[in-house]
Amino acid sequence: MALSGAQTQAIRKLLRTGATARVARILERHHPADAAALFTDLTPAESRLLFDALLALPRTAEVLEALPEPLLEEALRRTADDRLATVLAHQPPDDVLRLLDRLPEDRRREVLDRLPNALAEEVRRLRRYPAGSAGAIMSPRFLALSRESTVAEAVTEARRRAPELGTIFYLYITDPDGRLTGVLSLRQLLLAEPDVPLHEVMTAEPVAVEATESQERAAAVAARYNLLAVPVTEDGRLVGVITVDDVLDVLERAATEDIQKIGGTEALDEPYLRMPLLRLLRRRAGWLLVLFLGEMLTATAMSFFEQEIARAVVLALFVPLIISSGGNSGSQAATLVIRALALGEVRLADWWRVLRRELLSGLSLGTVLGCVGFLRITVWALAFDLYGPHWPLVAVTVFLALVGVVLWGTLSGSMLPLLLRRLGFDPAASSAPFVATLVDVTGLVIYFAVASITLRGTLL
Amino acid sequence: MALSGAQTQAIRKLLRTGATARVARILERHHPADAAALFTDLTPAESRLLFDALLALPRTAEVLEALPEPLLEEALRRTADDRLATVLAHQPPDDVLRLLDRLPEDRRREVLDRLPNALAEEVRRLRRYPAGSAGAIMSPRFLALSRESTVAEAVTEARRRAPELGTIFYLYITDPDGRLTGVLSLRQLLLAEPDVPLHEVMTAEPVAVEATESQERAAAVAARYNLLAVPVTEDGRLVGVITVDDVLDVLERAATEDIQKIGGTEALDEPYLRMPLLRLLRRRAGWLLVLFLGEMLTATAMSFFEQEIARAVVLALFVPLIISSGGNSGSQAATLVIRALALGEVRLADWWRVLRRELLSGLSLGTVLGCVGFLRITVWALAFDLYGPHWPLVAVTVFLALVGVVLWGTLSGSMLPLLLRRLGFDPAASSAPFVATLVDVTGLVIYFAVASITLRGTLL
Numbered sequence: 001m002a003l004s005g006a007q008t009q010a011i012r013k014l015l016r017t018g019a020t021a022r023v024a025r026i027l028e029r030h031h032p033a034d035a036a037a038l039f040t041d042l043t044p045a046e047s048r049l050l051f052d053a054l055l056a057l058p059r060t061a062e063v064l065e066a067l068p069e070p071l072l073e074e075a076l077r078r079t080a081d082d083r084l085a086t087v088l089a090h091q092p093p094d095d096v097l098r099l100l101d102r103l104p105e106d107r108r109r110e111v112l113d114r115l116p117n118a119l120a121e122e123v124r125r126l127r128r129y130p131a132g133s134a135g136a137i138m139s140p141r142f143l144a145l146s147r148e149s150t151v152a153e154a155v156t157e158a159r160r161r162a163p164e165l166g167t168i169f170y171l172y173i174t175d176p177d178g179r180l181t182g183v184l185s186l187r188q189l190l191l192a193e194p195d196v197p198l199h200e201v202m203t204a205e206p207v208a209v210e211a212t213e214s215q216e217r218a219a220a221v222a223a224r225y226n227l228l229a230v231p232v233t234e235d236g237r238l239v240g241v242i243t244v245d246d247v248l249d250v251l252e253r254a255a256t257e258d259i260q261k262i263g264g265t266e267a268l269d270e271p272y273l274r275m276p277l278l279r280l281l282r283r284r285a286g287w288l289l290v291l292f293l294g295e296m297l298t299a300t301a302m303s304f305f306e307q308e309i310a311r312a313v314v315l316a317l318f319v320p321l322i323i324s325s326g327g328n329s330g331s332q333a334a335t336l337v338i339r340a341l342a343l344g345e346v347r348l349a350d351w352w353r354v355l356r357r358e359l360l361s362g363l364s365l366g367t368v369l370g371c372v373g374f375l376r377i378t379v380w381a382l383a384f385d386l387y388g389p390h391w392p393l394v395a396v397t398v399f400l401a402l403v404g405v406v407l408w409g410t411l412s413g414s415m416l417p418l419l420l421r422r423l424g425f426d427p428a429a430s431s432a433p434f435v436a437t438l439v440d441v442t443g444l445v446i447y448f449a450v451a452s453i454t455l456r457g458t459l460l
Numbered sequence: 461m462a463l464s465g466a467q468t469q470a471i472r473k474l475l476r477t478g479a480t481a482r483v484a485r486i487l488e489r490h491h492p493a494d495a496a497a498l499f500t501d502l503t504p505a506e507s508r509l510l511f512d513a514l515l516a517l518p519r520t521a522e523v524l525e526a527l528p529e530p531l532l533e534e535a536l537r538r539t540a541d542d543r544l545a546t547v548l549a550h551q552p553p554d555d556v557l558r559l560l561d562r563l564p565e566d567r568r569r570e571v572l573d574r575l576p577n578a579l580a581e582e583v584r585r586l587r588r589y590p591a592g593s594a595g596a597i598m599s600p601r602f603l604a605l606s607r608e609s610t611v612a613e614a615v616t617e618a619r620r621r622a623p624e625l626g627t628i629f630y631l632y633i634t635d636p637d638g639r640l641t642g643v644l645s646l647r648q649l650l651l652a653e654p655d656v657p658l659h660e661v662m663t664a665e666p667v668a669v670e671a672t673e674s675q676e677r678a679a680a681v682a683a684r685y686n687l688l689a690v691p692v693t694e695d696g697r698l699v700g701v702i703t704v705d706d707v708l709d710v711l712e713r714a715a716t717e718d719i720q721k722i723g724g725t726e727a728l729d730e731p732y733l734r735m736p737l738l739r740l741l742r743r744r745a746g747w748l749l750v751l752f753l754g755e756m757l758t759a760t761a762m763s764f765f766e767q768e769i770a771r772a773v774v775l776a777l778f779v780p781l782i783i784s785s786g787g788n789s790g791s792q793a794a795t796l797v798i799r800a801l802a803l804g805e806v807r808l809a810d811w812w813r814v815l816r817r818e819l820l821s822g823l824s825l826g827t828v829l830g831c832v833g834f835l836r837i838t839v840w841a842l843a844f845d846l847y848g849p850h851w852p853l854v855a856v857t858v859f860l861a862l863v864g865v866v867l868w869g870t871l872s873g874s875m876l877p878l879l880l881r882r883l884g885f886d887p888a889a890s891s892a893p894f895v896a897t898l899v900d901v902t903g904l905v906i907y908f909a910v911a912s913i914t915l916r917g918t919l920l
Contacts, residue, residue: 263795
């Protein structure tokens with residue numbers, strides 16, 4: 001269980017008095033994730049002391065795994081190559097790779113050379129898969145037997161290899177060429193009679209992903225078929241497995257990236273509070289500047305209508321209301337379509353169905369907002385004598401502009417993610433602020449175009 | 461593997477010619493999730509025929525589980541109580557409950573009465589836990605033995621109960637009062653010597669959640685400790701387990717809800733394309749109207765400054781640019797903080813650290829945008845002779861307003877989610893559009909306040 005506030009305070013005290021060995025003994029009784037979580041509450045000096053204590057633990061590698069990004073980098077910097085190789089020697093190759101990837105190229109080679117030969121070879125093979133591919137996060141260790149082996153032989157083999165394999169979820173059945181032909185869960189193995197050959201109890205033609213497919217695809221397969229591990233193949237030959245804990249990580253990371261992009265920032269890749277402020281600002285300033293440059297077009301658009309505004313100042317009053325309504329309805333539509341795309345509920349081929357839905361949605365939502373806007377102007381005009389003698393015309397202008405702008409907002413908001421996906425970009429880049437900016441500029445044009453028609457001869 | 465386009469077409473043909481028995485035989489060879497996915501490509505008439513075919517399958521319950529929401533409702537409506545009870549009789553109680561919850565109260569009682577007594581009793585017990593609680597999605601079936609039992613006894617017991625238990629991940633060790641004292645993975649069980657008592661090989665003091673805690677908390681525990689199943693306790697007594705497939709569902713649902721709220725709509729609860737248009741519109745119109753009513757305050761704010769706009773129309777030109785910059789920086793900050801809260805990277809107690817970061821971020825980002833805005837006005841004024849003779853004052857006004865508005869945007873955007881959490885609301889409700897609307901109104905006030913100081917005596 002997580003450490004209590006009192007326990008954390010006690011550990012801080014022990015650290016400051018230099019009793020690192022006692023801290024190590026306390027932490028040994030806690031889960032590595034809890035030991036790693038301790039760091040968030042410590043001063044930098046205490047962090048260093050705690051890290052020295054953790055280096056003495058048998059499960060250092062697991063604590064490293066659980067450390068937040070910036071702390072992990074510091075931890076790796078402070079650990080000598082020799083020591084790191086010793087810590088990693090008994091870890092599975094996919095975990096080793098993940099840590100090595102954080103090191104500069106020269107150190108990476110040094111540490112690799114110090115690892116046991118077989119492990120170093122496994123890690124080198126994994127490194128050949130491109131970042132983001134299923135191959136890059138798979139474990140190359142799995143249990144594979146021939147279809148003629150018996151259940152009893154499989155149990156013996158599972159027991160023999162269990163220490164090296166870590167968690168075992170499934171037993172795979174491969175043909176002499178290493179091609180995946182069947183699968184058996186540990187539970188099915190437990191239930192089967194000892195002398196039955198595996199092909200009689202296995203599930204044939206199991207689902208698998210190719211090593212070059214994306215991690216998101218592997219995660220989607222695991223989620224769809226409720227798998228604890230997804231077999232990874234290369235030209236049909238079984239080369240590894242992706243386990244459910246990695247699937248959870250992939251899904252969580254994907255959701256975080258999408259959410260951050262929808263909010264109009266680059267994906268952070270690190271926890272918000274831990275990220276150095278300058279790096280955080282760089283990630284945010286980029287998009288904000290792009291949006292700002294886009295939004296500058298509103299000033300350009302407005303200056304085209306400067307004469308109209310000078311003649312009918314009342315028009316300016318409703319500019320924020322109208323453009324933001326377009327932006328809001330656009331953000332809504334974009335977000336719904338982005339998430340539906342991510343969940344596989346909407347595919348590119350559905351663009352026409354989406355367009356039809358959003359055409360109807362935009363018209364209805366625009367009419368509702370338009371009516372409210374019309375009412376608002378009518379009531380204020382009658383009650384407070386605002387908006388001049390031509391207020392009915394102003395009300396009509398606002399009504400028509402709202403219908404047009406909201407319709408345009410939902411249409412562009414819903415089509416933009418599909419267009420981005422079609423062009424090979426990430427649909428989530430069509431963030432709420434991006435859509436809002438796009439709609440702001442065009443919304444102004446729609447508004448003043450409507451006004452120039454309805455108000456001609458009276459106000460304009 | 462998923463059905464190919466050609467296979468889908470073939471099945472549609474068979475359905476239309478009434479060969480439902482053949483369709484059933486084809487689908488028997490596919491995963492229930494793939495059979496369920498078929499529905500999205502069918503016409504309503506074909507859907508009905510396919511459903512009749514599926515009712516003949518031994519795995520009807522699993523297909524039902526995998527059906528998208530509206531189809532599931534239709535499927536349940538078209539299935540008689542008797543037939544439904546037969547289909548559900550061999551399902552685990554948590555899955556049965558999930559399906560029963562979709563039925564109207566009277567049908568639910570009818571079906572429950574037709575289920576085997578033991579199963580009905582399990583379902584009734586689960587129904588007592590409030591929606592959203594860990595207890596409501598747990599399976600009440602688990603393997604629990606005493607600490608003195610041997611490994612061999614545990615294996616025998618696991619084999620005996622495997623058919624009823626479904627997937628077995630862990631074996632739990634309880635004391636005579638049913639209190640959870642230890643846990644053993646199936647893999648540890650496989651590795652241990654047969655005559656060793658469980659307490660010698662078990663992991664003591666396992667992590668658990670209380671049945672009344674939230675499902676999100678159970679999912680977070682599973683993710684943090686890499687658990688395949690989270691034990692659920694009531695006053696320390698083991699009452700059920702939540703397995704990793706349910707954890708995946710909980711995490712995915714939570715991410716979808718957050719994303720939809722951030723985009724400024726209510727959580728949909730159903731796939732976008734499947735949702736009836738009217739229901740979809742209701743979910744969207746609510747928030748859009750609230751935002752619109754809020755945005756109306758911009759018209760009010762603008763009318764306070766009508767005199768200033770009439771005197772200096774140039775001021776109106778930059779209104780969209782300035783308020784949207786505040787909105788965008790606010791959306792960014794809100795989204796980052798919402799996701800950090802959801803991932804547990806930021807807690808309420810961190811509000812001061814967040815405020816400090818956003819104070820610095822807002823000032824820096826505001827200065828950057830302000831400088832770009834200043835430059836833009838200078839260049840346009842010199843190149844195109846725009847913005848009149850007092851353009852340097854206008855440029856200063858826009859610079860100062862941008863710093864103020866962006867700072868205000870990041871501060872309110874970052875504090876609003878924390879405030880909502882503090883008040884017991886969902887932080888994700890402080891959506892990008894919501895923050896943008898809030899900042900639009902206040903941004904106008906900031907802009908015109910700055911202008912009334914800098915331009916006094918010249919333009920105003």
